[in-house]
Each structure stands twice: as structure tokens, then as C-alpha cells.
Amino acid sequence: MSVLVTGGAGYIGAHMLLALEDAGEPAVALDNLSTGARWLAPKAAPFVEADVGDAEALAKVFADHDITEVIHFAGSILVPESIRHPLDYYRNNTANTITLLRACVDAGVKRFIFSSTAAVYGTPARTPVSETAPIHSITPYGASMAMSERVLQDAAAAHDISYVTLRYFNVAGADPRGRAGEIGKPTHLIKAAAQIALGLRQEKLQIHGGDYPTPDGSAIRDYVHVSDLAQAHLEALERLRGAGGSITLNCGYGRGYSVYEVVDAFRRVTGAEMDYEVGPRRAGDPPQLIADNAAIRTVLDWRPRYDDIDFIVETAIDWERRLAAREGTN
Known part of the structure; x- marks a missing residue:
């Protein structure tokens, strides 16, 4: 019996496989390597290179590895890209989730964990935002995930599947032991800042919007360490x-940091200034997103270990240093 981790060669999927390995849980990784890397997934887990939308490949994986549970991370997650290419997001996130759920039904799998997002809330009227807030996605990314949540609810009701949907806030940082982290182009604030802090990018940090209705004018986000997320x-x-x-649960710390506060964290950790420039807002970015996490703390008894912005920054910098050394040897 094994747990199938889709997107297992990606950022969060690799950390999930590490958490399962540390817990002594047998797991199988599935990834099409469009954005992931085979070396990022732990070697202990059997690896299948396939697309989660490939029904034939899924059927073989379920049969060959006696899959009993699925943790679904595979999908597209970039807000600006979703605005430019909405059809890709509805295919990768919603249509492929339907294919995966069909494979679960056919294989008799009854337990499913879905990686969703706070983007389903759009620009919430209240903050912190609770799970009872209206679903009002303002981007194709958020909408595709909200649709997938509804599909999962309906499939679960019809086919006796039990599920937990976790709505992530801003995932950041890297494995404290340096075994995994975020790869690829720096599309998120902390990864981009870490590369600039190490001199891996000779440019100023770009701040998207300095005129939000927040205390310092920059956007506020609830940053959750990726290892705490895997533990959830x-x-x-x-x-x-x-x-x-x-059940559907938020996964965040319930504490927001503005972009300028994140820059301050980098200054504390590195002891150096960071140059930045403020540009226009990005489409699809709400002023702030902070989790009401009372439910996940109660229902799952989730107790984060790394709820500290400086520690998140430290692990991100350590990972970028390791990644640069690895790429320099290839």
C-alpha cells in the first residue's frame, strides 16, 4: 500500500515526499517534469514520469503500486500566467483533476488530499479570511482551483471518497536540512529576494505596487513554511x-507580512541592505491575504514549527546557495 503524490518532483510535492519518508510511509511520486526536476524527489520513492491527465498512465500506477491514498499537488500556480493563458489553467488544474478523480474511482481509492489555494477567495471583504468566506476568484488560477474543489466535493459524495482540501496561503522557505526547495524561475518574492541577496541576480528587487490600502502601501501576505505545510x-x-x-481548511499562520517587512527580514538575516524599486500593481493581486487558521489548529491539531519570517528567509537563502553550488557543478 502506498500514497501517490502527484507533482512529486515539484517544490511542495518534494517536501511532502520527504515528510512521508521521515514518517516511514511508503509513497510513489508522479510528475511530468514540465516544471519539476527528477533529482528533487527523494530517491526512496518510486518515480513515474507521466502527466496527471493521462488516464492510461494513472491506471497503471494505481495497479502497479497498490495506491490507497492520493495527495494531489500537480498543477499550474502562477497568477499572472493564468491571466495570459486561462485555457491552460483550466486544463491543467480542473480537467486533469477530473481525470485523476476518475482514476481514483476506478481503482477504489477512498482517501484524497487536495492542494488548493487562498486565491479562491479573490479579494476577501474581511481579514483574516475564514473557510466560510464567499468563493470569489478574481483570476483563472483561483477559479480553476475553486472548480476543482467543487468537482472533488461532488465526486466524493457520489463515490464515497473522504477528502481534505487545504487552501494554502503563501508557501515559502525550504527544507531545514537542505534536502529540497523551490527551483525554476523566481516568480515569488522570497525566492527572488534570496537570489538577489546572494548576488545570483544583479538587479533590484521588484515590488509590485506601493499604493495598496495597507499600513505601508505594499501587499500583505501570510507566509507559511513549506515543511509546516507538508506536516499539515x-x-x-x-x-x-x-x-x-x-473537510476544507485554510493553511496559514494567521499573521501577515508586507513586502517591506519581508525586505526587513532579509536585512536582519544577511546584515546587508537590499535595493528595490516599486512598480505598478500586478493584475490579480489582492491587497492582503491572511488566514484565519483556527479550524486547522483545532481539527488537525496542527502546530507549526517554523512560524518565523526570519527562519523562512534563512532556509530560502540556504537553499539558493545549495542550488547555485549544484548548478555550478553540472
Whole structure:
């Protein structure tokens, strides 16, 4: 019996595989390597290179590895890209989730954990935002994930599947032991800042919008360490195995940091200034997103270990240093 981790060669998927390995849980990684890297996934987990939208490949994986649970990370996650290429996002995130759920039904898999996003809330009227807030996506990314949530709810009701949907806020940082981290182009603030801090990019940090209705004018986000996020999935798995029932939960710390506060964290960690320039807002970026995390703390008894912005920054910088050394040897 094994847990299938889709997107297992990606940022969060690799950390999930590490958490499963550390817990002694057998797992299988599936990834099409469009944005992931084979070396990022732990070697202990069997690896299948396939697309989550490939029904034939999924059927073979379920049969060959006796899959009993699925943790679904595979998908597209960039807000600006989703605005430019909405059809790709509805295919990768919604249509492929349908294919995966069909494979689960056909294989008799009854436990499913879905990686969703706070983007389903759009620009919430209140903050912190709770799970009862209206779904009002303002981007194709958020809308595609909200659609996938609804598909999962309906499939679960019809086919006796138990699920936990985790709505992530801003995932950041890297494995404290340096085993995994974010790869690819720096599309998120902390990765971009870490590369600039190490001199890997000779440019100023770009701040998208300095006129938001926030205390310092920059956007505020709830940054959650990726290893804490992986731990939340382990606890969600235990809930499903204990017949805890289906539920949708926010996954964030309940504390927001502005872009300028993140820059200050880099200054504290590195002891150096960071040059930046303020540009226009990006389409699809709400002024602030902060989680009401009371439910996940209660339902899953989730107790984050790395709820500290300076530690998140430290692990991100350490990972970029390791990544640069690795790329320099190839």
C-alpha cells in the first residue's frame, strides 16, 4: 500500500515526499517534469514520469503500486500566467483533476488530499479570511482551483471518497536540512529576494505596487513554511485514516507580512541592505491575504514549527546557495 503524490518532483510535492519518508510511509511520486526536476524527489520513492491527465498512465500506477491514498499537488500556480493563458489553467488544474478523480474511482481509492489555494477567495471583504468566506476568484488560477474543489466535493459524495482540501496561503522557505526547495524561475518574492541577496541576480528587487490600502502601501501576505505545510498534509492523512470525515481548511499562520517587512527580514538575516524599486500593481493581486487558521489548529491539531519570517528567509537563502553550488557543478 502506498500514497501517490502527484507533482512529486515539484517544490511542495518534494517536501511532502520527504515528510512521508521521515514518517516511514511508503509513497510513489508522479510528475511530468514540465516544471519539476527528477533529482528533487527523494530517491526512496518510486518515480513515474507521466502527466496527471493521462488516464492510461494513472491506471497503471494505481495497479502497479497498490495506491490507497492520493495527495494531489500537480498543477499550474502562477497568477499572472493564468491571466495570459486561462485555457491552460483550466486544463491543467480542473480537467486533469477530473481525470485523476476518475482514476481514483476506478481503482477504489477512498482517501484524497487536495492542494488548493487562498486565491479562491479573490479579494476577501474581511481579514483574516475564514473557510466560510464567499468563493470569489478574481483570476483563472483561483477559479480553476475553486472548480476543482467543487468537482472533488461532488465526486466524493457520489463515490464515497473522504477528502481534505487545504487552501494554502503563501508557501515559502525550504527544507531545514537542505534536502529540497523551490527551483525554476523566481516568480515569488522570497525566492527572488534570496537570489538577489546572494548576488545570483544583479538587479533590484521588484515590488509590485506601493499604493495598496495597507499600513505601508505594499501587499500583505501570510507566509507559511513549506515543511509546516507538508506536516499539515500528514495530519490530514491521519484524519482520513481515522474516518474523520471530509473537510476544507485554510493553511496559514494567521499573521501577515508586507513586502517591506519581508525586505526587513532579509536585512536582519544577511546584515546587508537590499535595493528595490516599486512598480505598478500586478493584475490579480489582492491587497492582503491572511488566514484565519483556527479550524486547522483545532481539527488537525496542527502546530507549526517554523512560524518565523526570519527562519523562512534563512532556509530560502540556504537553499539558493545549495542550488547555485549544484548548478555550478553540472
